[in-house]
Amino acid sequence: MEFTDDLNVSASEQSKGGIKYEVVLGDPRASTPPRVASPTGSARTPISAELIQQKLEAAAGRRQSLEAEKLASLAEHMRKIEEATKKREQEETQFISATKEKVEQKMESVIENRESKISELKSKLNNHNNHHLTQVRQTLESSVVEKEEKVEKELITKLETADKNREKVLTQRLESLKKHDEKVEMVRKKVTNGVSLEDENETASSG
DSSP: OEEOSSEEEEEEEEETTEEEEEEEEOOOOOOOOOOOOOOSSOOOOOOOHHHHHHHHHHHHHHHHHHHHHHHHHHHHHHHHHHHHHHHHHHHHHHHHHHHHHHHHHHHHHHHHHHHHHHHHHHHHHTTSOHHHHHHHHHHHHHHHHHHHHHHHHHHHHHHHHHHHHHHHHHHHHHHHHHHHHHHHHHHHHHHHHHHHHHHHHHHHHHO
16 A cells, blocks of 8 residues: 655565555655735835825925915905005095195184274274274174184184094004904914914825
8 A cells, every 4th residue: 555645655565464664755845835815905005205205395385385375365455454544544634634724714714804894893983982982892802802712712622523533543443453463463373383284184194
């Protein structure tokens, strides 16, 4: 009887009641390990350093572009606010100048009218007696002075009111600009933080 594999065994009967066994070993062979099947789906392609660098540069470019667009938008908004502020200041300056000019003209007109009336009254009263002339003159001059003082007080009040309103408006605008600057700074910080976080997320996802 003979077995055939890496190990060969043969047996022969040598004498009655006895058996001789002969064992022959086969040539040594390297055992090949079974091939493990690849997992389901295509193997993931390794990411090279060059590809990572390209992704980082693209993310940096997007971040810089986004920052530039937002800063340009903020600058344009600030420019419009400054132009509007300058325009309103010019209008207020023109209004105050025009008001002062009108007040001066009115004062000059009042003075001229007063002098004209006084001169006219003096001319008419030259024919009256001195006592009566003095009383009438004092009465007329007092009346004219009172009217002049009243007009002057009204004009001064209007100028003071215009100056107070102008200071109030300027104060409100300064506060508004200050709040706007704080808001712009806060938005700028949020933009910077947001872009940095986006860059980190893109880098992590590419890895």
